[in-house]
Every structure is written in structure tokens, then in C-alpha cells.
Amino acid sequence: MIGCQELNYSTGGKRILDRVSASAPSGAITALVGPNGAGKSTLLAMLGRMLVPDSGMIRLGGENAAALARAAFARRVTTLRQATRITPRLTVRDLVGFGRYPHNPGHLTAADRKIVDACLQDLALSDLAERHLDTLSGGQQQRALIAMALAQETEVLLLDEPLNNLDLTHARRVMQILAQRSRSGRTVVTVLHDLTIAARFADHVIAVKDGQVLNEGAPATVFTPEVLSQLYDAQVEVHLIDGKPVILPI
Ligand SMILES: Nc1ncnc2c1ncn2[C@@H]1O[C@H](COP(=O)(O)OP(=O)(O)OP(=O)(O)O)[C@@H](O)[C@H]1O
Numbered sequence: 650m651i652g653c654q655e656l657n658y659s660t661g662g663k664r665i666l667d668r669v670s671a672s673a674p675s676g677a678i679t680a681l682v683g684p685n686g687a688g689k690s691t692l693l694a695m696l697g698r699m700l701v702p703d704s705g706m707i708r709l710g711g712e713n714a715a716a717l718a719r720a721a722f723a724r725r726v727t728t729l730r731q732a733t734r735i736t737p738r739l740t741v742r743d744l745v746g747f748g749r750y751p752h753n754p755g756h757l758t759a760a761d762r763k764i765v766d767a768c769l770q771d772l773a774l775s776d777l778a779e780r781h782l783d784t785l786s787g788g789q790q791q792r793a794l795i796a797m798a799l800a801q802e803t804e805v806l807l808l809d810e811p812l813n814n815l816d817l818t819h820a821r822r823v824m825q826i827l828a829q830r831s832r833s834g835r836t837v838v839t840v841l842h843d844l845t846i847a848a849r850f851a852d853h854v855i856a857v858k859d860g861q862v863l864n865e866g867a868p869a870t871v872f873t874p875e876v877l878s879q880l881y882d883a884q885v886e887v888h889l890i891d892g893k894p895v896i897l898p899i
């Protein structure tokens with residue numbers, strides 16, 4: 650699991666996170682939802698130690714994350730940020746190979762290369778493996794970044810809007826892969842704007858508004874018209890199809 654207690658963070662004279670306490674369980678997908686500017690990326694970056702809170706604590710398993718050495722933390726937690734700039738002259742295979750760096754800096758072993766191949770295949774990138782990143786479409790680049798994140802095989806995966814630019818088939822594929830990873834005991838935390846996808850795949854939901862946790866719990870308790878209308882300051886309808894919520898703005 651990964652979680653936080655009483656996180657506070659201000660920047661530019663503005664309170665961005667306000668006493669945020671939340672927890673993402675192991676063996677589950679946690680969806681981080683909420684309106685633009687709510688603080689989701691800030692919270693995710695803090696869980697991944699990319700940003701340091703003004704106060705509060707991050708817990709990784711039973712440990713205080715801040716007490717772990719950076720390299721040890723990198724072997725346990727992967728963060729894929731929202732706007733990741735690509736290095737154009739790298740090939741897709743090079744990029745995914747970098748995912749193995751925390752485990753084997755400087756060289757890839759045969760086992761690493763096998764993991765890279767499997768991640769390329771999982772993201773339907775095998776045929777594009779030798780292409781330079783700047784020759785790829787937006788969705789293909791995004792899939793390469795996800796493959797790099799998956800190649801790290803860490804116990805915790807923090808993903809900020811991983812479905813950006815992905816078509817329906819690839820979005821579903823990515824969520825299925827994340828579900829597989831979670832079933833094997835890993836902790837997946839992902840920012841999602843598509844609430845119907847979140848309702849379908851997430852086991853746990855953290856709803857953030859104005860830098861605070863508005864609601865946290867099972868999808869059925871967070872994805873209600875009442876909570877969502879408050880979260881987005883908009884009228885929202887929730888319909889059940891096969892017992893799963895489908896969320897519609899009205
Ligand atoms: N360096 C900064 N200076 C001032 N404000 C900042 C800074 N970084 C972030 N913010 C503000 O913090 C708030 C939260 O930003 P954050 O990126 O966490 O939102 P988000 O929930 O991920 O939104 P989105 O859905 O649009 O990605 C926003 O109002 C943003 O403008």
C-alpha cells in the first residue's frame with residue numbers, strides 16, 4: 650500500500666493540498682478523480698517523492714517513505730507523470746529499457762531484455778520497437794511511456810492520466826494490464842478523468858476537490874449522483890449497466 654497523512658502543500662501563495670489523508674491498498678487499483686486543478690497530480694507527485702510536502706507523511710507499506718534511500722524507493726515505486734517530455738532520438742526499445750535502470754543501472758541483463766520484450770508486446774509496440782519516439786503518434790508515444798513504467802516492475806505504480814491519447818481498445822488494454830498487476834498484489838494508483846472507466850476497473854476511489862479529499866471508498870459509494878455533483882459542481886447522472894455505474898453529465 651501507499652498512503653499519506655495530513656499532507657499540506659502551498660506554492661505561489663496558494664494552498665494546493667490541505668490536510669490530505671488517503672490510502673491506496675495493495676492488490677487493488679485506486680482511481681484518483683476530481684476536477685481540473687483539484688490537486689491530483691500534485692498528490693500523485695508527492696506519493697512518488699517527486700515533490701516534497703510542507704508537512705505530513707507518506708507511508709509505503711509500514712514505512713515512512715521519506716526515510717528510504719532514493720535508490721531503494723525507486724526500486725519500489727514508479728511514477729508516470731502527466732506531461733512527460735520525450736527524448737526524440739531514443740527508440741521505443743531504448744525508452745522501455747530505461748525502465749530497468751533502477752534495478753540494473755548501466756546495463757541490461759538477459760532477464761531485463763525479456764521483461765522489456767514482454768512490456769513491448771503487452772502495449773502492442775513490438776512492431777514499433779526500433780522506431781524513434783518523435784516518429785510516433787501521440788497514442789503510440791503514450792503507450793511507450795506506459796511500457797517503460799510497467800518495465801520497472803515495482804510494487805507500486807503511480808500513473809497520472811495514463812489513458813491520455815489512447816483509443817478505446819488501447820485504453821481498455823492498459824486497464825486490463827493494470828488489473829492483472831493489481832491481482833498479483835501490486836498497488837496501482839491512477840488519475841482518471843473517464844469516470845465510467847474508473848467505475849469499471851477501480852477497486853478504490855479517492856475524490857479530490859480544491860486540494861482536499863472530498864470522498865474516499867469503493868466505487869459504488871463514491872460514484873453516486875450526490876458525491877459527483879458536489880465534486881464537479883455539475884449535475885451528474887449515474888446509470889447502472891450490468892451492475893457497473895455509467896456516469897453521464899446532464
Ligand atoms: N508551481 C505552481 N505555482 C502555482 N500554482 C501551482 C503550481 N503548481 C500547481 N499549481 C496549482 O495547483 C493546483 C493543483 O494542480 P494539479 O496539477 O495538482 O491539478 P490536477 O488535479 O492534476 O488537475 P488536472 O486534472 O488539470 O491535471 C492548480 O490550481 C494549479 O494551478
Ligand SMILES: [Mg+2]
Nearest residue numbers: 689690691731
Ligand atoms: Mg493533473
